Amino acid sequence: MEGLLHQVFAGLANGAIYASLALALVMIYRVTHFVNFAQGELALCSTYSAWALIEAGASYWVAFVVTVALSFAMGVVIERVVIRPASRAPALSVVIVFIGLMVALNSVAGWIFGYSTLSFPSPFPAEPPFGNHYIGSHELGVIAVTLGMLGLLYVFFRFTTLGLVLRAVADNAESSRLVGIRVERMLGLGWGLAAAIGAVAGIMIAPIVFLDPSMMSGVMLYAFAAALLGGIDSPIGAVVGGFIVGVLENLMGAYVIGTELKLTVALVLIVVVLVVKPSGLFGQPVAARV
Amino acid sequence: MSLLALAGLSAHYGCGPVLHGISLDVAAAGVSVVLGANGAGKTTLLRAVCGMIAREGTVEFDGARIDRMATPDVARLGIAHVPEGRGTFPNLSTEENLRLGACSRRGPRDRRAIASLFERVYQYFPKLAQRRRQQAGTLSGGEQQMLALGRALMSSPKLMLLDEPSFGLAPLVVEELYRIMRDINADEHVGILLVEQNAAIALDLADQVYLFETGRVVMAGPPKDLRGDEALRRVYLGY
Amino acid sequence: MVAGAFDRGIAGAQRDGVARRALSVATVVAIVAACAIPLWGSPYQVFQMTLVVIDAIALLGLNLLTGYGGQISLGHGAFFGVGAYTTAVLIHSWNVPYLLTLPCAGLVCLALGFVFGLPAVRLDGLHLALATFALGVVLPQVLKYKGIEAWTGGVQGISLEKPAVPFGLPLSPDQWLYCVALAVAAGLFALARNVMRGATGRVIVGVRDSPVAASSVGIDTALTKAATFGVSAMLTGIAGALSALVVQFVGPDSFTIFLSISLLVGIVVGGLASISGAVFGALFIQFVPNLADDVSKAAPSAVYGVVLIVSVYLMPYGVSGLLRKAKARAFAWIDARHSRSVTSQPTKPTKQGS
Numbered sequence: 001m002e003g004l005l006h007q008v009f010a011g012l013a014n015g016a017i018y019a020s021l022a023l024a025l026v027m028i029y030r031v032t033h034f035v036n037f038a039q040g041e042l043a044l045c046s047t048y049s050a051w052a053l054i055e056a057g058a059s060y061w062v063a064f065v066v067t068v069a070l071s072f073a074m075g076v077v078i079e080r081v082v083i084r085p086a087s088r089a090p091a092l093s094v095v096i097v098f099i100g101l102m103v104a105l106n107s108v109a110g111w112i113f114g115y116s117t118l119s120f121p122s123p124f125p126a127e128p129p130f131g132n133h134y135i136g137s138h139e140l141g142v143i144a145v146t147l148g149m150l151g152l153l154y155v156f157f158r159f160t161t162l163g164l165v166l167r168a169v170a171d172n173a174e175s176s177r178l179v180g181i182r183v184e185r186m187l188g189l190g191w192g193l194a195a196a197i198g199a200v201a202g203i204m205i206a207p208i209v210f211l212d213p214s215m216m217s218g219v220m221l222y223a224f225a226a227a228l229l230g231g232i233d234s235p236i237g238a239v240v241g242g243f244i245v246g247v248l249e250n251l252m253g254a255y256v257i258g259t260e261l262k263l264t265v266a267l268v269l270i271v272v273v274l275v276v277k278p279s280g281l282f283g284q285p286v287a288a289r290v
Numbered sequence: 291m292s293l294l295a296l297a298g299l300s301a302h303y304g305c306g307p308v309l310h311g312i313s314l315d316v317a318a319a320g321v322s323v324v325l326g327a328n329g330a331g332k333t334t335l336l337r338a339v340c341g342m343i344a345r346e347g348t349v350e351f352d353g354a355r356i357d358r359m360a361t362p363d364v365a366r367l368g369i370a371h372v373p374e375g376r377g378t379f380p381n382l383s384t385e386e387n388l389r390l391g392a393c394s395r396r397g398p399r400d401r402r403a404i405a406s407l408f409e410r411v412y413q414y415f416p417k418l419a420q421r422r423r424q425q426a427g428t429l430s431g432g433e434q435q436m437l438a439l440g441r442a443l444m445s446s447p448k449l450m451l452l453d454e455p456s457f458g459l460a461p462l463v464v465e466e467l468y469r470i471m472r473d474i475n476a477d478e479h480v481g482i483l484l485v486e487q488n489a490a491i492a493l494d495l496a497d498q499v500y501l502f503e504t505g506r507v508v509m510a511g512p513p514k515d516l517r518g519d520e521a522l523r524r525v526y527l528g529y
Numbered sequence: 530m531v532a533g534a535f536d537r538g539i540a541g542a543q544r545d546g547v548a549r550r551a552l553s554v555a556t557v558v559a560i561v562a563a564c565a566i567p568l569w570g571s572p573y574q575v576f577q578m579t580l581v582v583i584d585a586i587a588l589l590g591l592n593l594l595t596g597y598g599g600q601i602s603l604g605h606g607a608f609f610g611v612g613a614y615t616t617a618v619l620i621h622s623w624n625v626p627y628l629l630t631l632p633c634a635g636l637v638c639l640a641l642g643f644v645f646g647l648p649a650v651r652l653d654g655l656h657l658a659l660a661t662f663a664l665g666v667v668l669p670q671v672l673k674y675k676g677i678e679a680w681t682g683g684v685q686g687i688s689l690e691k692p693a694v695p696f697g698l699p700l701s702p703d704q705w706l707y708c709v710a711l712a713v714a715a716g717l718f719a720l721a722r723n724v725m726r727g728a729t730g731r732v733i734v735g736v737r738d739s740p741v742a743a744s745s746v747g748i749d750t751a752l753t754k755a756a757t758f759g760v761s762a763m764l765t766g767i768a769g770a771l772s773a774l775v776v777q778f779v780g781p782d783s784f785t786i787f788l789s790i791s792l793l794v795g796i797v798v799g800g801l802a803s804i805s806g807a808v809f810g811a812l813f814i815q816f817v818p819n820l821a822d823d824v825s826k827a828a829p830s831a832v833y834g835v836v837l838i839v840s841v842y843l844m845p846y847g848v849s850g851l852l853r854k855a856k857a858r859a860f861a862w863i864d865a866r867h868s869r870s871v872t873s874q875p876t877k878p879t880k881q882g883s
Binding site: 033034035037082085086089091092093095096097099100101102103104105106107108110111115217218221224225228232258260261262263264266267270271274275278 | 595599601603648651652653654655656658659660662663664666667670671673674675786790793797801825826827828829830831833834835836837838840841842845
Binding site: 161164165167168171172174175176177178179180181182183 | 340342360361362363365366370371373377378379380381382386389390391393394395441445
């Protein structure tokens with residue numbers, strides 16, 4: 001029982017990360033109708049910059065805030081320089097650009113920081129909180145930080161004019177222009193936000209999976225699965241999907257198929273969702289666009 | 291001086307030209323109506339005015355050239371385009387749709403200014419007030435058209451471009467809409483460039499009519515000219 | 530005037546016919562010569578060129594799916610890997626003759642690709658990209674799985690013997706394998722070329738360009754897409770099988786997502802929807818990363834990333850597209866010279882296919 005609860009809590013902590021990354025994917029999907037394959041590598045670059053800042057002597061939370069801000073800027077710049085010129089190209093070309101971006105960012109991180117595994121500090125105490133046996137401090141902290149971020153995002157999208165404008169762009173870009181919204185700028189903002197969310201996710205998961213250039217590949221696969229499970233166009237779906245995938249992954253790994261096949265859970269989940277319910281749990285029905 | 295003046299306006303989609311040197315005016319607080327069959331270039335005309343497609347020629351609004359401006363900038367000058375198919379934001383609520391209409395309006399955007407705009411829109415369209423929290427996509431066709439007009443009104447425009455507001459609506463609803471449009475035109479001093487296939491009802495509102503045929507103006511003048519010309523009347527009005 | 534233009538048209542066509550025939554004869558001679566050269570190279574050069582031939586087959590498979598079929602696969606390395614493992618397991622565990630393992634690997638991948646393609650066909654390109662990406666990422670982990678270790682050798686992989694040269698041919702094993710790969714490639718390329726120029730090719734491209742129109746004339750688009758997926762996986766799987774023979778080793782980490790991305794780079798660089806593009810792509814992914822590797826461990830993937838992005842903007846039809854343009858220009862030049870001597874009027878260049 002204790003073991004089961006421990007697995008569930010660890011799953012929730014991972015799930016929080018997947019939820020954030022899936023949310024970032026959904027955000028970009030909703031405004032561009034493309035899946036950002038480079039999302040994980042953006043987060044990777046962010047995490048390395050946080051590491052470098054901490055190594056250079058910055059305190060953890062200063063490094064955290066600076067990294068999130070830098071990542072936002074990086075997202076805006078990448079949208080402007082790499083993605084926007086391809087926005088009118090056929091889908092295949094855009095996917096190729098995304099894959100190119102993914103590979104390029106990964107190699108930049110590897111080039112600068114090397115391929116050895118680095119440990120990343122956690123801001124939370126090493127002892128489990130309140131002397132419990134089920135959940136570690138870092139795991140609890142990850143859940144808290146993520147939920148806090150999701151709450152902020154909810155408030156931003158739900159109650160601010162800028163959030164409303166972003167939702168409008170996602171809903172109907174042409175009409176957005178007609179009410180005077182500069183859609184391209186909003187796309188840049190969306191990319192910035194997605195990169196910032198990714199930065200938080202990367203910094204939070206780095207102490208768990210350790211920091212190296214291949215750190216995000218598995219994490220992103222779960223995030224893809226989470227986004228698809230929830231519905232690739234549904235922010236709520238992404239969050240719910242993230243937590244489900246996190247718990248499922250841990251339970252399957254611990255009790256059913258063993259840790260060495262854990263990634264397969266993501267593949268099976270992706271294929272099952274695509275076969276059974278391509279729109280996911282919360283998404284709008286998808287139809288092949290003609 | 292006219293509010294909107296087009297001179298030699300041409301536009302084309304990928305395959306070929308759709309508009310050939312259109313010249314057209316909308317007087318300040320006036321109503322110009324463009325009539326024509328399907329494919330005459332009416333929708334393209336509106337899209338060309340707000341820069342949604344590539345165009346040549348001059349477009350003057352309020353005495354300034356706007357033919358090189360991007361769509362959002364045109365909108366910010368006070369031109370509210372209600373596109374064909376209404377162009378609402380289907381996943382947002384009625385109130386959010388209206389709020390977006392005001393998000394880049396000229397003039398104050400503080401809480402009180404917005405609140406009074408809302409009040410005015412709900413006066414014109416009381417039904418929208420009842421549907422305030424409903425998703426726009428779930429509104430009826432007539433309500434969506436009201437929402438589209440309401441959103442345009444929220445930007446306190448000087449000019450509204452209306453693309454077939456009667457399309458797909460029951461005759462009674464169309465009458466109600468046109469009554470409200472007449473009120474808006476009179477009370478808010480908004481100029482209107484209206485594109486319609488339903489000539490009979492549009493003519494009642496018009497003070498200048500343009501007949502379009504395959505991208506060209508074939509006749510221009512006040513509505514009584516059109517009514518007086520039996521041949522034209524038969525072809526375009528069907529009575 | 531009309532008659533004049535007509536005459537000139539015929540003369541142009543004849544001249545074109547002659548020039549084109551000369552060019553295709555020259556191409557064939559060049560290809561045969563190019564294929565023979567490696568036989569005189571060092572064993573390592575022979576080995577490398579064999580890999581180029583194998584990569585070309587794999588790229589042909591992916592290009593069939595992505596270039597012609599319009600479906601994106603980010604996980605074709607998985608089929609390459611499955612093909613390689615099929616061959617390795619058959620030889621290692623069951624002593625199946627190595628040449629027989631090639632069609633077996635092809636069939637396994639055909640079936641796998643078809644099954645994977647079936648659900649994928651209902652979806653737009655993006656979902657397919659995601660699903661195949663997942664497949665590519667997951668495969669190494671599956672290959673390492675303890676439950677099938679008896680066959681796959683787990684993390685260790687499987688080592689194979691070099692096949693013996695038959696009939697007492699005066700060739701080294703490397704040279705023999707090069708010939709085998711070349712023969713397989715020649716067969717598959719000829720097949721692909723004829724299929725894509727025939728009715729089947731038109732069906733595949735039709736389903737890519739206008740699925741609605743295709744289904745309205747009675748084409749089963751779902752079946753077509755799934756079959757395209759299957760055949761594409763088969764070609765790539767056969768390439769994988771050959772690579773197992775040549776490298777004499779299969780291991781889980783030879784078939785990571787990086788391999789899938791290399792294949793994507795190959796078809797983008799070579800040219801989408803072009804048969805000859807597969808060869809240029811294969812040369813690129815065989816040699817460029819090796820060169821870049823000397824600079825830094827990160828350099829090969831950096832090159833890939835930049836090449837992918839830049840290709841989309843600067844050469845959307847890849848190397849074969851550039852060559853096609855050059856060829857059209859050469860013909861225009863010949864034509865211009867010719868017509869200057871016959872008549873003063875310039876003729877337009879005739880469009881050339883690939």
